[in-house]
Amino acid sequence: MVSSGNNAWSASENRKSSESISRLNRDSSEEIARLSRKHSAELQYNQLKFSVLQQRENQEFQRELAELNHERAKEIEAFRAQVNFAINQKNLDFQKWRFEQEKKIQYDILQLQQDFQRDLTQIQHQNALIQMRERLREDKSPIHNPAFDILENSFAHRVMPLQVLISPPQLNYDPKTGKPYISGVEDTLAEEIHQFLGQGYAGNQKWPVQFLNGNWISNSQGGNAALLSLHSQLKNIPVLILDTKIPFDELNFSVGYWFSGDVSFTRSSILSSQSVSHLLHESAKKRALKWEEKREKIKASGKDEAYIKALGKVDEENLQIYYQELAEIAELKQIGVTDLPIRKEYKITEEDYKTFYRYLAVWHCLAIGLYADILFLGNSWENTPLLPSLIPYLLEKYRDNPLLTSEFWQEAISSIVKVYGEFYNSLRSDFAYCGHEIRMELALSLANLPSEYRCLALEQGNKAFSDWLRANDAPSDKVFDLDNDADCQLLKRIIYQEDKPFLESLKLLLDKVKDVDRIDGSKSAGVKSLIAGWEFLDRLGIISNVSMMEFEKSPKITDPNPKKCDNISETDIKNQNTYTGEPTMNNNNENQQATEILKSLQRLFSDRPEVLRLLDPTNLDPDRVAGEVILENYRNQEGFASPVNFYVTGKTRAGKTSLGNTIFDGKQTAMKSTGHRDCTFDLGSFQSANNLRYFDLPGAGSKEEFENINRAILCLAQIQPKRGRNPIVTEFILSDYTDFTKTQTPKQKTISVDEWQSNKNQLIYGADVILYVIAPHEGLGRDDETYMDDLLSLQKEKRGSSNVVFALNLHLTEKGEPKYTQPNIEDAYKTITDIYNEVFPNHPTKPVIIEINSLTGLGADKIAEEICKLLPADKLGKMEEVLGDKLKEKARKIRSKKFREALIYIASRLATFKVDQSFDNSSDIVLGSYAAVYSYSSRVFKKEVSNGENAYGVVSDFAGQTKESRTENITIKEPILESIERFRTISEPVFGNVEEVNQIIVENEEIVETKRGGFLGLDQKIRGSRVDKVKQPKVIEVKTTRYQQIGTKHTEVSDGYQTAVTGYNDKIVGLKHLKGGYDIIKGILAIGLGIESLPDENTGNFNHIYEAGEKEVNLKIGNLKSRVEQVMNNSDSKKAENEIISILRKALL
Secondary structure, three states, rough: HHHHHHHHHHHHHHHHHHHHHHHHHHHHHHHHHHHHHHHHHHHHHHHHHHHHHHHHHHHHHHHHEEEEHHHHHHHHHHHHHHHHHHHHHHHHHHHHHHHHHHHHHHHHHHHHHHHHHHHHHHHHHHHHHHHHHHHHHHHHHOOOOHHHHHHHHHHHHOOOEEEEEEEOOOEEEEOOOOOEEOOHHHHHHHHHHHHHHOOOOOOOOOOOOOEEOOOOOOOOHHHHHHHHHHHHOOOOOEEEEEEOOOHHHEEEEEEEEEOOOOOOOOEEEEEEEEEHHHHHHHHHHHHHHHHHHHHHHHHOOOHHHHHHHHOOOHHHHHHHHHHHHHHHHHHHHOOOOOOOOOOOOOOOOOOHHHHHHHHHHHHHHHHHHHHHHHHHHHHOOOOOOOHHHHHHHHHOOOOOOOOHHHHOOOOHHHHHHHHHHHHHHHHHOOOOOOOHHHHHHHHHHHOOHHHHHHHHHHHHHHHHHHHHHHHHOOOOOOOOOOOOOHHHHHHHHHHHHHHHHHHHHHHHHHHHHHOOOOOOOHHHHHHHHHHHHHHHHHHHHOOHHHHOOOOOOOOOOOOOHHHOOOOOOOOHHHHOOOOOOOOOOOOOHHHHHHHHHHHHHHOOOOOHHHHHHHHOOHHOOOOHHHHHHHHHHHHHHHOOOOOOEEEEEOOOOOHOOOOOOHOOOOOOOOOOOOOOOOOOEEEEEEEEEOEEEEEEOEOOOOOOHHHHHHHHOOOOOOOOOOOOOOOOOOOOEEEEEHHHHHHHOOOEEEEEEEHHHHHHHHHHOOOOOOEEEEEEHHOOOHHHHHHHHHHHHHHHHHOOOOEEEEEEHHHHHHHHOEEHHHHHHHHHHHHHHHHHHHHOOOOOOEEEEEEEEEEOOOOOHHHHHHHHOOOOOOHOOOOOOOOOOOHHHHHHHHHHHHHHHHHHHHHOOOOOOOOOOOOOOOOEEHHHHHHHOOOOOOOOHHOOOOOOOHHHHHHOOOOOOOOHHHEEEEEEEEEEEEEEEEEEEEEEEEEEEEEEEEEEEEEEEEEEOOOOOOHHHHHHHHHHHHHHHEEEEEEEEEEEEEEEEEEEEEEEEEEEEEEEEEEEEEEEEOOOOOOOOOHHHHHHHHHHHHHHHOOOOOOOOOHHHHHHHHEEEEEEEHHHHHHHHHHHHHHOOOHHHHHHHHHHHHOOO
16 A cells, blocks of 8 residues: 555656646747747847848948049049140150250251361461472472482381482582582492492392482582471481581581481581591602602613603602602701691692592491491391491402501491490390390401401400390309309309300300400400300200209298297298299199190290290299399498408308309309318408408318318317327418409418407407308218307307307209208207207397308398398498398399390290290190290299189180181182073053144234324324324244154063172181281280289289289380381391380380
C-alpha cells in the first residue's frame, strides 16, 4: 500500500509537473509570438524610415551635383577664355618680336653694307697708296730688277738662295746720265766672282748662291739709304750687298746683309781707308823687281842696254825709279834721317789696274763665301763650311798676284777661321752633345789647306776635343796618362763604341797635320793621349756599346740596422741611393718588358752616344744630380768663409784618392790611384775654389811605415817596430797639387813630424773634418778596428766629441754589379757603432755613417752636409746656400733640363719615321715610342699610373689616335653605272585661225572752220569764220582671218635603254702612312712632360697626365706646327731631325 501510495503520489506529482511544463511552454510560445510581432513591426518601421532618408539624401546629392556641374562649366569657360586670350597675346607678342627681328636684321644688313663700303673704300685707298709707294720705290730703287722678280725666284727654290749684289766703285755705263766709263772694274769683278761661285756655290743644293751682277744703279741711292730701301722690299729673303767706294784715293769695302726674317739690316766694314795709289804703286814696283831678274839674264846673254830698255819698256822705267828711291833712302840714312817717307811716282799701266781689280775680287769672294757659310750653317749645322775647301783654288789662281802675299793670306784665313769658331761657340749651349762633331767637320775641312795653314785645323780639332770632353763631364783640358788608374777609369767611362767615328776623325786630323813645322807637340798632347787611350781600350776589347747598356746597374742600398744608427733614418739612406732599377710597372714581367722597350729605343740612337747617356735613367737620378751640383760647387764657386781642412783616411783600396779625383774633376791627376796595396805614400793636398783643403792620406791597415805616416799626420801614436824594422816616421813629404794643371808638377816639401804636430801648425792645418772611407766588401779586420779606436779616442781627448764621418764606399764591378753584399753593409754598421759606443759610452750622439760611391759622386751632397754640421758658424760662409732646399731645387732644374733634352732628341728623330715602321717585334713606331717614353719617364721620376696596365696598355689609345691622324686613305674613282631610258622627240606642226588687223588710208570729206584774214583781222571781226568742206586722208583698221600653222608640237617617245656612268664613288684601295711629324712630337712630349708634372704623392690617371702634358705642349710649341711640318716636307730626314731639335730646344729650354 505504501508502494501503491508512493506510486500514486508520484503519478500525481508527474501530472502536475507535466501540466506545469505545458503551461510554461504555452506561455513561452505566446511571449515569443508577441515579441516576434513587435520586432517585425519595428523592422518595417525602420525600413520605411531608411527609404525616406535615402530618398532625401539622393535628392540632396542630385542638387549638389547640379550645382558642381554648373560651377565646373563656368570654370572651364573661364579657363578657355584665358587660354584664348593668352594665345592671342602670344600671337601679338610673336608678331611684335618678328617685326623687331626683321627690323634689326634689316638694320644689320644696312650697317654691314655701310661697313663694307667703308672698308672697300679704305682698302682701295690703301692699295692706291701701296701702288704709289711701290712705283716710288721702283723709281728710287738702287737696282734694276723689280723686287717681286727676285722674291719670286728665291721662293721657287727648295733651299732659299743667298742673293748677292755688288755696288762697284765705277760702272761701265751709267744709265742715268748715259755717260760711258773707261774703267772695267765691274766686269772684272763680276767675271772673277762668277768663276769662284762656279767652284761650289752656284747650283749647289745645300749652299745656293745667286749673283745678280750688273744690277746696281749708281746715281740712285747708296750706303745705308740703299740698304734700307732694299731691306724694306726684300726682307723675307737672305741678301748680301758688297759695297766698294773710293773717295779721295781711299778704298773702303763693306758689306750689308740680312737673313730671311731679320727685322733690320747689318752693315760691317771690311777694308777702310786703304790707299789705292799705294796698291797700284806696289803692283808696279813688284813687276819691276820681277823684270830685274829677267833683265839680268838677258844682259848675261850679251844684249846691249838699248835693246834691254826697249824690251823692258815701262817695267824698265819703273825699275830705274825704284833704284832712285833706294838711293835717296840710303842718302838720307847717312845723315840720320830714317823716318821721312820717300815715295816715287811709278808709271801705272792697265796691268796694274787689273792686279788691283783682282785683289778687290778676292775680298769679294772671301766675303761671299764666309757669309754664305754662316747663313747655311744657321739653317742646318750639318752643312760643313764650303769656303775652306775653295781657298786652295783661290791660292792657286792668284799665286802670281803681287798684292796677294803670304802675309795677306795668313791674316785673311785666320780671320775667317776665327769667325767660324765664334759661330760654333754660339752653338755650344744649344748643341752641347753634338757640337764636337760639327766643329770636327770644320777642322777636317781646314786640314786640306796648304801646310802653312794647317795649324788652324789643329786649333779647331783641339776645340772639338774639349767640347767632347765637356759633353762627357770630363775636364776640357784633360791630358790622359795611361799609367794613372783614375785616368784609365775615366777613359773607360766616357769612351763607347758609338764614339768611334769622332775618334777616327781626330786620328785622321793628327795624321794630316803631323808634318807641319809650326805645330808644337804640346798643342796636340791632349788629342794624342785620347787616341792612345782609345786604342789601348780597343786592344783590350773593353769598350762597351751604350745602346746595349743595362738599366739595373746601380746598387740598391738599404739600412741594415736602423735601430743602432739612430741619426741615420731609413729615408736618409734611401735618398742616398742612385737609381735602383726597381720596376715602375706592377710585376717582374712588366719590368722586364719596360727594360726591353727602353733597349729598343736606345738602338734607335746608336749613332748618338750623348743621347744614349741621357736615356739611362740612372744619370737623371735626383741624388746623382744633387751630387753633381755639389761637386760643381767644390770646383768652381765660392763656399766656406775660411779654409776648411778635410782629411780623408781609410784602408788602402777603399777609394780615398778616387773620391778626390771625382770631387775636383780629375784636375790633380798626379794624385795617382794605382789600385795597389800601398798606392799613396805622401800627404797629397789640394785647395778647391770653395776654400776646401783636401788631404789625401796614405792608407791605414797597410805597411807599418805608410800607416805611421797616416798616424803622424793625424797626431795618432805610431805603431812600434817589429822584427827588427824601424817604421817610426820622423818626416814625410807634403805634396800640394793646387796648381798642378798649370805647372804639371806638385809643390813638394819635406816636413818633420814634430813641426807638423806643433800647436802653431795644427792651428793652420789641424783636421776640421775627417772622412773615414771604408769598402764594405773587403770587411773590417783587427787592424782596422784598432786604428778606428785610436782615431776616435784621440778626438774624444782633444775635442770631447767626434769629427769623424764614416763613409761606406759602395764599389761596383766593371759590369755595374755590386761587389758588396747586404751582410757586408750590416757588418760595417755594427762594427762602427760598437767601437763608437765603446769610446763614447752614454754619449747622446751616434756615429755619422753615410753611403757614397767615390767614382760617380754619389753622396757628395751628404758629405757637404756633414761638413757643415761639424764646422763652427764663422767658417760656413756661402756653403750653406747650396744645401737643403736650394740644392734640391737646383738639382731638380738640372734634371728637368736633361730630361727635356732627351725628349727633344727622341721626338725629333721619331718625327722623321713613317708611322707604320717597326719599333720592335711587337709594335709599330708610334706605340713602341710612346710606351718607351712612358717607361723612361716613369723610371726617371719614379712614378706610375694607377690603372694597373703595362706600358703598351697605358698608351695604346693615344698611340692609335696619333697613327690614325698620320694615315691617309689611298682611293680610286669607281664609276656608278645605271640603266637609263632614252627618249627621242617627235615634232608635229599645229594649225589654227590667225586674225590679222591691217590699217588702210581712205579719203574723207570734213567741214573745216577757217579764220578770215584782212587788215588787223577786221574781216574776221566783221564777217566771222569761213566754213569749207575739204578732203583729208583717214586711217581705218580692217580685220582678216587666215588658217595657217601657228606652232610645233614636240612629243617625247621612248627610244630604248642604255647603261651610263652617273657619278663616281671613292674606293679605298690602300693606306698611305705619313711621317710622324708634329703629331708624334706632341704625343711624346705630352707623355714625358705630363709624368714630370705629376706630384710625387699622386700616381694619377694616365688620361689626366696626358692632358696636363698636352696643355704645356700646346702652350710651348702649338704655334710651331706649320713650321715643323714645313721642315718635314722640305728636308731629308737627317736635316729635318736637326732642324726640329733646334726648334724644340728654343721653345722648351
